[in-house]
Amino acid sequence: MDARFVETLTPFLPFLHGETITEDTPLRTYGLDSMQAIELMFALEDSLGVSLPDEALVEETFATAGNLWAATRAAQGADAVTAGTESV
Amino acid sequence: MSAPAQAAPAPAGFSSALSASLRAEVDQVAALAARHATDHDDRAEFPLAVLDALRPRLLGLLVPTRYGGPGGSVDDLVDVTIELGRADMSTAMVFAMHCQQVAAIAGHAGPRLAAELLPEIAAGRMYLASVTTEAGKGGHLMSARAELGARDGLLEIDRFAPVVTGGLHADGYLITMRSPQARSDGEISLVFARRDQVEVAQRGTWNPLGMRASHSIALQLTGRVPEDQVIGEHGAFRRIAMNTFGPLAHLGWSAAWLGTASGALARVVSVLRGPERSRSDFSSELLLTRLSTARQRLDTVHAMVRYTAGAVRRAVEEDADLSHPRHQLLVNALKLTASEQCHRAIDDLVTALGMRHGYLKDSPTGLERALRDLRSAALNYSNDRLHLADGRLTLLDQEVRYA
Numbered sequence: 275m276d277a278r279f280v281e282t283l284t285p286f287l288p289f290l291h292g293e294t295i296t297e298d299t300p301l302r303t304y305g306l307d308s309m310q311a312i313e314l315m316f317a318l319e320d321s322l323g324v325s326l327p328d329e330a331l332v333e334e335t336f337a338t339a340g341n342l343w344a345a346t347r348a349a350q351g352a353d354a355v356t357a358g359t360e361s362v
Numbered sequence: 363m364s365a366p367a368q369a370a371p372a373p374a375g376f377s378s379a380l381s382a383s384l385r386a387e388v389d390q391v392a393a394l395a396a397r398h399a400t401d402h403d404d405r406a407e408f409p410l411a412v413l414d415a416l417r418p419r420l421l422g423l424l425v426p427t428r429y430g431g432p433g434g435s436v437d438d439l440v441d442v443t444i445e446l447g448r449a450d451m452s453t454a455m456v457f458a459m460h461c462q463q464v465a466a467i468a469g470h471a472g473p474r475l476a477a478e479l480l481p482e483i484a485a486g487r488m489y490l491a492s493v494t495t496e497a498g499k500g501g502h503l504m505s506a507r508a509e510l511g512a513r514d515g516l517l518e519i520d521r522f523a524p525v526v527t528g529g530l531h532a533d534g535y536l537i538t539m540r541s542p543q544a545r546s547d548g549e550i551s552l553v554f555a556r557r558d559q560v561e562v563a564q565r566g567t568w569n570p571l572g573m574r575a576s577h578s579i580a581l582q583l584t585g586r587v588p589e590d591q592v593i594g595e596h597g598a599f600r601r602i603a604m605n606t607f608g609p610l611a612h613l614g615w616s617a618a619w620l621g622t623a624s625g626a627l628a629r630v631v632s633v634l635r636g637p638e639r640s641r642s643d644f645s646s647e648l649l650l651t652r653l654s655t656a657r658q659r660l661d662t663v664h665a666m667v668r669y670t671a672g673a674v675r676r677a678v679e680e681d682a683d684l685s686h687p688r689h690q691l692l693v694n695a696l697k698l699t700a701s702e703q704c705h706r707a708i709d710d711l712v713t714a715l716g717m718r719h720g721y722l723k724d725s726p727t728g729l730e731r732a733l734r735d736l737r738s739a740a741l742n743y744s745n746d747r748l749h750l751a752d753g754r755l756t757l758l759d760q761e762v763r764y765a
């Protein structure tokens with residue numbers, strides 16, 4: 275997980291109390307509720323420039339930091355491909 | 363799409379493959395519920411005789427065949443609940459909410475617990491009550507205040523439950539609580555407690571506007587249960603709620619409301635066409651329009667119930683993820699629509715029929731009780747709360763695709 279991702283995620287986990295975020299960190303347990311999940315999505319768009327596709331917005335994606343990171347990476351990849359095509 | 367060539371014609375009221383003998387049983391229970399309904403409503407008493415009639419086969423409807431049940435589907439649940447609702451909404455709710463608990467056990471309990479409970483449910487010995495509402499958080503399903511204790515391999519339950527349908531008569535409870543040492547209110551476990559494992563103390567009395575026979579009293583539950591009575595694992599309730607609890611609750615409730623409103627409309631038509639026919643002015647455009655509007659509302663709800671049941675059944679068969687916003691939105695929209703439209707339909711009929719057959723308790727139309735019962739629909743998991751959730755889900759489904 276890259277530093278910018280972790281930095282974006284941290285304020286959305288009010289019960290983290292200084293613990294380190296790992297791939298296994300359960301997001302719901304650390305306080306990410308459904309309202310905050312939306313805010314987090316917007317924050318990821320702003321800081322990393324990725325937009326998670328509708329298909330990725332299932333409970334599983336928000337289950338752990340690792341899952342959300344994987345979805346973010348996949349979306350980054352997809353965005354890169356789209357950008358590439360556009361620049362041709 | 364080709365129609366199945368040799369499908370047996372479904373008898374009136376049933377769309378699913380429910381066996382003929384089960385159907386006959388549903389008719390008998392519905393007749394019994396109809397006979398007792400006025401009495402239990404008057405006295406705000408739980409319909410124990412009706413529960414006993416549900417026990418032999420219907421309480422086990424959703425138990426899979428490998429555990430000795432008939433392996434009923436979500437469509438069967440809808441069919442049976444509508445038929446019971448035609449007779450008595452409290453009975454239909456008791457049945458539908460029990461089935462919701464059964465589905466949670468069948469879908470998510472560990473093998474030991476499933477092997478213990480499901481055969482008992484199939485045998486009619488285990489009527490399950492639901493404990494999700496909590497003081498302080500209202501109906502907010504995805505949060506819990508009271509925490510499970512964990513000591514010596516046992517889980518300690520000490521839980522105030524302000525609304526438990528049939529709570530004094532249940533053989534077991536599925537209870538939501540904060541997981542042991544939870545970090546946040548969102549970490550919730552669903553735990554099973556057998557009646558003899560907990561002390562069940564009634565708090566207060568039950569004297570509501572409607573749903574009087576549901577006997578949804580306040581209870582304090584205290585006791586200790588083995589660790590493996592957690593359904594799924596600790597913290598799994600969110601997943602269970604999205605995939606099973608939520609969909610089946612909204613489908614079951616909506617079927618109960620639709621059944622109630624359908625039964626009432628049927629009785630209205632029968633009064634209008636009956637011996638007092640000459641008292642009605644069938645050329646009245648107001649009367650015709652009100653009948654039409656009521657029927658239109660019910661056909662809308664019926665179409666949504668059937669469509670949603672199909673979507674949920676397919677998702678279960680394909681092991682698809684019901685947590686996707688478009689699925690949640692469909693299931694929630696069903697609840698919102700059914701709760702509003704069934705109530706409105708009956709309200710319209712009261713206006714259409716007027717004082718005598720619309721407002722008096724002893725009219726054979728039963729509109730008075732149906733209206734009081736259906737008033738609970740919007741409260742039973744508050745529509746306001748559901749709209750807030752749906753607003754968030756709408757933001758998540760940018761492309762606006764439908765389940």
Ligand SMILES: Cc1cc2nc3c(=O)[nH]c(=O)nc-3n(C[C@H](O)[C@H](O)[C@H](O)COP(=O)(O)OP(=O)(O)OC[C@H]3O[C@@H](n4cnc5c(N)ncnc54)[C@H](O)[C@@H]3O)c2cc1C
Pocket residue numbers: 459491492493494495496499500501502525526527528573576578738741742743744745746747748750
């Ligand atoms: C007939 C019947 C049977 C029931 N049986 C059971 C049962 O067996 N087991 C069980 O656990 N529960 C049961 N319930 C409870 C039900 O599931 C709901 O939880 C309950 O009706 C909600 O109670 P409430 O209106 O006090 O709480 P709330 O949901 O908190 O609503 C209270 C008020 O707050 C408003 N509101 C809306 N959104 C919010 C929000 N985000 N935050 C705060 N307030 C908000 C609502 O509009 C409402 O006016 C039953 C209810 C009924 C009517």
